[in-house]
Amino acid sequence: MIGLGLRTLLAKEVRRFLRVPGQTLLSPLVTTTLYFVVFGWSLGARLQDVEGVPYARFIVPGLVTLGVVTNAYLNSASSLFVMKLQGTVVDLLVTPLSHGEVLAGFVCAAVLRGLLVGGVMWLVAGAFSGFHVAHPAFALLLVLLAAVAFAALGVMTAIWAATFEQVNFFPTFVITPLTFLGGVFYSARMLPPGLRTLTLANPVFYLVDGVRWGLVGISDAPPLAGLAILVALAAAALGGAYAMLASGYKLRG
Amino acid sequence: MNDHVVEIRGLVKRWGDLTALAGVDLDVRRGEIFGLLGPNGAGKTTLISVVAGLARATAGTVRVLGHDVVRDYQFTRRAIGLVPQEINFDPFFTVEEALRFQAGYFGVRLSEERLVEILGALDLAAKRGTNARALSGGMKRRLLIGKALVHDPQVLFLDEPTAGVDVELRQQLWRHVRRLRDRGTTVVLTTHYLEEAEELADRIAVIDRGRLLLLEDKAALMARNAGQRLQDVYVALLQREREQREER
Numbered sequence: 001m002i003g004l005g006l007r008t009l010l011a012k013e014v015r016r017f018l019r020v021p022g023q024t025l026l027s028p029l030v031t032t033t034l035y036f037v038v039f040g041w042s043l044g045a046r047l048q049d050v051e052g053v054p055y056a057r058f059i060v061p062g063l064v065t066l067g068v069v070t071n072a073y074l075n076s077a078s079s080l081f082v083m084k085l086q087g088t089v090v091d092l093l094v095t096p097l098s099h100g101e102v103l104a105g106f107v108c109a110a111v112l113r114g115l116l117v118g119g120v121m122w123l124v125a126g127a128f129s130g131f132h133v134a135h136p137a138f139a140l141l142l143v144l145l146a147a148v149a150f151a152a153l154g155v156m157t158a159i160w161a162a163t164f165e166q167v168n169f170f171p172t173f174v175i176t177p178l179t180f181l182g183g184v185f186y187s188a189r190m191l192p193p194g195l196r197t198l199t200l201a202n203p204v205f206y207l208v209d210g211v212r213w214g215l216v217g218i219s220d221a222p223p224l225a226g227l228a229i230l231v232a233l234a235a236a237a238l239g240g241a242y243a244m245l246a247s248g249y250k251l252r253g
Numbered sequence: 254m255n256d257h258v259v260e261i262r263g264l265v266k267r268w269g270d271l272t273a274l275a276g277v278d279l280d281v282r283r284g285e286i287f288g289l290l291g292p293n294g295a296g297k298t299t300l301i302s303v304v305a306g307l308a309r310a311t312a313g314t315v316r317v318l319g320h321d322v323v324r325d326y327q328f329t330r331r332a333i334g335l336v337p338q339e340i341n342f343d344p345f346f347t348v349e350e351a352l353r354f355q356a357g358y359f360g361v362r363l364s365e366e367r368l369v370e371i372l373g374a375l376d377l378a379a380k381r382g383t384n385a386r387a388l389s390g391g392m393k394r395r396l397l398i399g400k401a402l403v404h405d406p407q408v409l410f411l412d413e414p415t416a417g418v419d420v421e422l423r424q425q426l427w428r429h430v431r432r433l434r435d436r437g438t439t440v441v442l443t444t445h446y447l448e449e450a451e452e453l454a455d456r457i458a459v460i461d462r463g464r465l466l467l468l469e470d471k472a473a474l475m476a477r478n479a480g481q482r483l484q485d486v487y488v489a490l491l492q493r494e495r496e497q498r499e500e501r
Binding site: 003004005007008009011012015016019020083086087088090091092093094095096097098248252253 | 266268299302305306307308309326327328330331333335337339340341342343344345346350353354355357358359360361362400
């Protein structure tokens with residue numbers, strides 16, 4: 001049974017992001033709509049199908065994945081980091097909440113925001129490209145694991161970071177480039193051999209590719225490879241975040 | 254049964270090369286107001302931080318109600334309320350939400366009756382639905398006290414609770430501290446205002462450079478130094494310590 005302490009932390013974190021819906025939910029919605037208006041609607045008719053899938057439909061999984069992981073990361077990272085800056089993290093550190101409960105509270109709230117944003121993005125995309133989902137359970141599992149992994153990475157960053165610049169470093173210089181270069185807008189099969197090898201070395205490629213198999217039914221790599229990589233990444237990120245909380249690193253003198 | 258609610262033995266805390274606490278031994282008795290005095294950087298806040306779980310001791314032990322603050326942290330943190338020195342607030346939430354969340358973290362569902370009692374005692378009833386961002390400095394400090402009280406702790410640590418607070422509010426807080434003591438709450442108070450310690454404390458401890466210089470019943474201390482104010486005794490003590498250090 002989930003204790004009142006964890007439920008309270010979760011409720012507080014969810015209420016926090018719902019208090020600023022323009023920033024947390026509507027902003028990614030606008031960005032996604034623009035992507036689909038430009039790539040799906042305006043240019044979509046002129047772009048070739050990719051592996052038999054209309055281009056507007058082909059780009060949906062990558063953009064939804066980007067929305068989910070970015071928002072899951074930003075929620076836990078910004079919330080915990082701002083608590084550190086404002087000093088309100090003391091309110092949490094003096095409580096009997098265990099390290100696992102603190103981690104679960106931040107991760108679950110961040111996952112919820114990631115899935116909400118991803119869901120809204122998928123609905124917007126569906127208006128342009130249809131709502132058929134090839135393997136819904138697999139797609140949901142992959143997106144959920146991705147949200148957990150990036151939410152835990154957000155917790156780790158918040159604990160480590162001393163400035164907002166450091167918090168924003170990861171989404172700007174790691175998540176977005178790896179996602180865009182991970183086959184959001186193209187199939188790895190369309191690339192020349194050198195670039196294809198580079199793409200296959202990018203772990204986010206397997207995430208995007210796996211979600212594409214789940215949502216659209218096509219993939220460049222075995223879908224289970226994406227699942228295996230995500231399970232490993234989620235486990236490592238949760239383990240790392242737990243270890244940081246348990247050690248008191250940068251939180252408990 | 255031992256009437257010590259806090260037992261500190263050989264407590265050492267180093268921050269890098271700086272020794273903030275250099276082997277402190279002291280006990281806090283049940284139901285007393287314990288005044289912990291010392292100049293800036295003496296180690297008062299570090300000591301409180303170790304007891305409350307905000308910092309980890311380099312060496313030594315701290316027990317609260319007989320339980321080790323590291324091994325049995327869930328027990329000891331339920332027994333402790335902490336009002337930190339620095340004012341903090343979450344601009345996303347109202348006074349009521351802040352209190353309810355804080356109670357929830359401790360596994361306590363805050364009843365309407367208890368909420369009204371805390372708000373009334375801290376003169377915040379009219380601000381129940383106000384965002385914490387819109388409170389004055391004094392109100393924010395009272396909200397911190399409210400958050401420290403929501404789980405009805407047996408020991409309340411007040412780290413310079415009246416710093417920068419006007420005279421009226423200070424006296425209001427003093428009344429509230431006495432009421433808490435009268436209800437059985439043990440209060441540990443750090444302050445730079447010597448008249449505050451003289452007014453409130455049952456026992457006085459003075460630390461400087463991480464070492465305990467004095468620990469005595471206030472009444473006995475004042476009787477020993479008849480005709481003097483606590484401020485005079487405190488200044489003389491620190492002066493003597495400084496001279497002895499220079500001689501060494």
